[in-house]
Amino acid sequence: MAETKDRKRDRRRSGPSSNRSKQRKTMNHETDGRRGRKRTGPRLPNALRRGLDLLNPRKDGGDSDGDESINSDVAANDVYEYEEEVPQEESRKNRRFDRVENLEYHLPDHFEDEDVASDDDDGSDDDEVRGEKGGNGSDEDGEEEIEDEANHLRMLQGITGLPSEAFQGKKKRKLDVVSEAYPESEYNPTQDVLEGEGRITVQDLLEPLQGGAAFGELRKRVSQIEKNSMTMHAPLPKSDREKLERKVAYEHSKKDITKWEPLVKRNREAPTVFFNEDINVGYSTVGAIASEFQPRTEFEKKIASVVYDDKIMEAHKNDGAKLLELNLTSVEDERSRRERIAKMRSLLFRHEIKQKHIKKIKSKTYHRLMKKDKLKAASAQMEMDPEAAKEQAMKQEFKRAEERLTLKHKNSSKWAKRILKRGLNTQDEGTRVAIAEQLNQHALLTRKMNSMRNNSSSDASSDEDDDQSGLSDHEVASNLLAKAKEKTLKVLDEEEQVPDSGVLSLPFMIRGLKKKKDAAMEEARLALEEYELSAKQMEDVHEAENGKASSSKGRMVFGAVKQPASKSNSAPKTQRVVDDSDYEEEVEAEGNSDVGMHPVGTLQNEGHGDMTLHGLVKGDEHHVFQSFGDIVKDPGPKTTYDVAIFASGSWRKPLKNSKEKPEEPSTKGSKQKQGISVVRVGSLDKDPKGASEDSGTDDDEVEMIDGILSNEPRESYELPSQDELVRQAFAGDDVEEDFEKDKLEILNEENPEPEKPVLVPGWGQWTNVQQKKGMPSWIVKEHEDAKKKREEALKKRKDANLKNVIISEKIDKKVEKLLTTGLPFPFTSKDVFEQSIRMPLGPDFNPATAIGALNRPEVVKKSGIIIKPIKFEEVDPHERADGGAMGAQKAASSQKSKSGGKKTNKKKEVAANKR
Amino acid sequence: MxxxxxxxxxxxxxxxxxxxxxxxxxxxxxxxxxxxxxxxxxxxxxxxxxxxxxxxxxxxxxxxxxxxxxxSEGGYLEAEGIEKTWKIRQEAITQDVGISSQKNQFDIVLQDLGPYTIDFTPSGRYMAAAGRKGHLALLDMNSLNLIREMQVRETVRDICFLHNEMFFAAAQKKYPYIYNRDGIELHCLKEHGAVLKMQFLRNHFLLSTINKLGQLHYQDVTTGLMVNNYRTGMGRTDVMQVNPYNGVVALGHSGGTVTMWKPTHTSPLIKMLCHHGPVSALAFHPNGHLMATAGTERRIKLWDLRKFDVVQTLHGHASTLEFSQKGLLATSSGSRVEILGNFSNPNKYKRYMSHSMAKGYRIKKVLFRPYEDVLGIGHSMGWSSIIIPGSGEPNFDTWVANPFETAKQRREKEVRSLLDKLPPETIMLNPSKIGTVRPFSKKEKPSKKERESEMEAAIADVKDAPMKKKTKGRSKPSKVANKKQEGIVRAKRPFLDEQMKEEEAIAKKKQKLAEEAELPKSLQRFARKQAT
Known part of the structure; x- marks a missing residue:
């Protein structure tokens, strides 16, 4: 394709060079024939290339445009940048960039021929020459054809004004055949020259030099090189090379660094590192440093000579101020300066003002929020302040009037009209919403004011009231009903009308509305029916007001009978009371009440009611009541027996001597009861009630007895105290038991016994099955676990095996701060840590010679010493560093060593120096 | 030391x-x-x-x-042949000892002022004597000079020196008083009440007293602060002794029990039943591990306080007991003094010497004089002094107690000892425990509820912690939420770990228990399966 370019160029050039180009062409053909297939790599389609050519038309500047053509070639080749697979040096194409070389295009024909000949020295030139001669005619034909096509193309282009590519469809294939990337030249040898026999050897190159000055020497060297020639391998990829380099470097540096290892190890293992070398730190003050200054460089000397010049010194001494004369300034300068400053000031001032203004500008959102706030505040104020409300109303009214006058929001604007003209349905959602909103606003603005409506409505209502007042009650009601109905219907109708547009017109909204409406209708109908019914009844009964409040059912029953109602009211009460206790108990209670009632005979009705409350009391107490009933029935010997039962607690047993004592009061009590019982059964009942309310345990018995037979328990408490007295008198007799008790108490205090699981009455007892099961398993398990835990804890106590010792396990919080919370870092074992701190380190507990070594810090260093980097020295890696001190800087010999360890270290240092 | x-x-x-x-x-x-x-x-x-x-x-x-x-080396009496050491009388000893020792044998007869109690300073140089009828006397025992003598005209029940001879306290009819060497009353310690017996804890500068109501008081004599007072609740007693090793105060009670107290513990540290009858006397060996008690049931018992076990039981009455520095035990009943001891086997006490006063003399108190082989006896007719060879420590440490102390030394020592004063909480049964690792106590382990609340607090902390505002989408809500969640997990972690550990430990324990409870393998098949 370079060739085609060439051709064009040649044609345009029209003249002496055309011949040469023809020759070149023939050569290319030949090479094509042989090596056409070998060409690889992408190439621009011819059409495109041509386009490129058109875009950069060459200046046909006669003969001298050779270099430009080459340049264009270069441009074309730029497209193939990536062909650089083979380095340019090797492909030998690089030199085509050389302008000077390419000047050969101007050279006359014969010269060039010569050149070609010299290129293909090794015999291939014959063929070429032949081909050149033979193929001349055909080539010219082809060229003519192409020329024609080009002409044609140009013509078409000129006519249509379309790019030439449009007309090149079929020509592509034809041009495919001819392709040689580069014009053949000395620098672009043909493929056969590159690969085959036609290789240029060193000898060839040497030949022209034969007989030259240093030829012999040169040849010798060449032959030498040839003799021990070696194949050069391609260099490794860069990354691999670098990797290898790094590896080698690493090995090297590793070797280099490992020699430091023993040294570093020694320093690390040393308990103390010394940097105690005595170094003169130098001057301490700036003055001292400055006084030592001596001028060294030329400059410094000059300065010094000036500064310390005697004359100047003297002059300065005499009058230093005179040395500096006042600088004169012109009036103009001063004026201009002032003006400049004034201008700057004014500018600054303006800028400041502008900035202030800008700063005051609030954002849109701020204004929006502000507006909102204002509105809110206004509404709030309106609620609070009637004055403001009035004002607001005025404003509103004004707005309303305005709105009514201008109809600003009634789709009268240009925009709205346009939209309506286009049709609302074709608009998008946003616009529709906007329109709806506008309408809404209009509606809002034009709505009648509250106050006015109030007036009107109140008028209407008053009218109605008036009407009603004229009518009888039920008529009023019916009127109301009718009105309500009407209203609801109206509302429904209205609602039907509304949703033509906007969101409400959406199908699901409509559906929803419909549903609602239906429901409302249904309700209304029901209500109507009810009202009608009630209206009918109203005619019978006067009390219509009651009916309004409650439901129809209740009302139906209500007015009829009052007594059964009261009965039913109280009935659930009793039932509830009974429900609380068990069924059997209830029966018993009833029996009880019977028992209580029969002998009494003439019990009041209230008493009866109270008796039912016996149900509250639990079974045990019922026995009590029964017995009381017995007591009441036949007071006599039985009473004592019963009381004895009551009294038979743990405390009753030791009461033998005073057996008769409790009898008296009990009988007395019973006697009293005989007297009182008839009158005060009710009051008797009150006591157990209270007791049962307090608790349901057996203690109630005692309490109850307390209530009734007040004397007895007091006496019974005296005895334990006596017992205690005796025990106190014989204190120390039973110390062991006491101690055991104490211990148990303390154990319980420190490891509390788990609470016994208790069933809350009524819980988990809904059915018989549940009752049989008893405790839920998880509760039992938990309890057992807790018990086990406690036992384990008790076993773990220090005094578990010491019967006569209690060791408190309470944690003393103040002691906690004396203990470490956890193991300090490097330690992993508690024992090791505790052993490591067993030795005291203070001077009171250690001989003076050991204290220094025991308490020496990790680094010993004088302040102000510069720590130099570590220096290499030979260290025996197997030698144990014994507590000695080392460091980059060793303890100076002047340093007095305190410990043996240090001494050894010094010795070592000396040894190292010797080495 | x-x-x-x-x-x-x-x-x-x-x-x-x-x-x-x-x-x-x-x-x-x-x-x-x-x-x-x-x-x-x-x-x-x-x-x-x-x-x-x-x-x-x-x-x-x-x-x-x-x-x-x-x-110096301490000597002691050795019997030859069929001779018995306890048969050797004071007169016989007199002939064999030097003049300086001979002056230690004397009787001071003060008929009217009735039974005397005595006390020595720790160096043994000074003696304070208090007659029940109000006679107080301060003596220099080296020169046998009477330093001061006074009559307080009140019942005096006990007397004791404070840290040196400059001050002494006397338990008088209603209250104890502190006097100085010149007999000037310095303080009246009204809070103590009618004190029966007093002891001074030298290292802690505490004056401990027991009064008629059985109340034990500790008062710091340096600051005047009442450190603590406890009601023993065991009745009146005048048997009281400080353990010189650890500063624990022991009281003997009528119930035969001995209780040991320290000023920072409300209940007795130790309560041990020593006798069946009331405890009549009590003494501690200077090393603190041996205690001698005497009961009215004619028993003298020696206790090892490390094991709380009886080492030896001897028969006989003893109204007073006293250990000497070398461990001899002086007992007295009526007008007779007996010294128990054994130089060949210090753990086995037997009769060593005896001395009987004139008939009718009732001995109130016996006390060994420190650093001398002398026993001081306070009795109803004055006080006496006899020689008991081998009772005192022959070498004295001037830093501890110097019988030849000069005034300057005394002053310096006073300052020194004040600087070294120990706080009252250092009194404990085993003072070597100070500085050791605190034993694991149950309370330290927080309960489940506490732990949970702690965890919740930690989580709340993390939740409430303000998030840094970060740029480039790093404070997106999702990121913030993630970060918070992470923080919560991190906060929870230690608690959960701990809990897990505990649970594991419990499980292991349970397994162990279960394994222990299991029947032997051969019988296991017969075990009834538990109905669950």
């Missing part, structure tokens, strides 16, 4: 020497060295090895220095 005072016979430079030296070194090493094989950390191992070496060096130096620092 105390260890350095311990006496060892002077080393002769003969074959036995290395063995003796080893023993001494062992003493100064204060326990076994660290077993370095256990230590895994190489660096730590190295460090510890260096440390141990230093300790070893220090110990050996100290052991070598002992022969100069502890030159």
């Amino acid at each position: 105390s260890e350095e005072q311990k006496d060892t016979p002077p080393t002769d430079t003969q074959p036995g020497m290395s063995k003796e030296l080893d023993a001494k070194v062992k003493k100064y090493l204060r326990g076994d060295g660290i077993n370095l094989e256990v230590v895994k950390d190489k660096k730590l191992k190295g460090q510890l090895a260096v440390r141990e070496e230093l300790y070893g060096k220090s110990a050996s130096v100290a052991a070598n220095a002992e022969k100069w620092l502890l030159p």
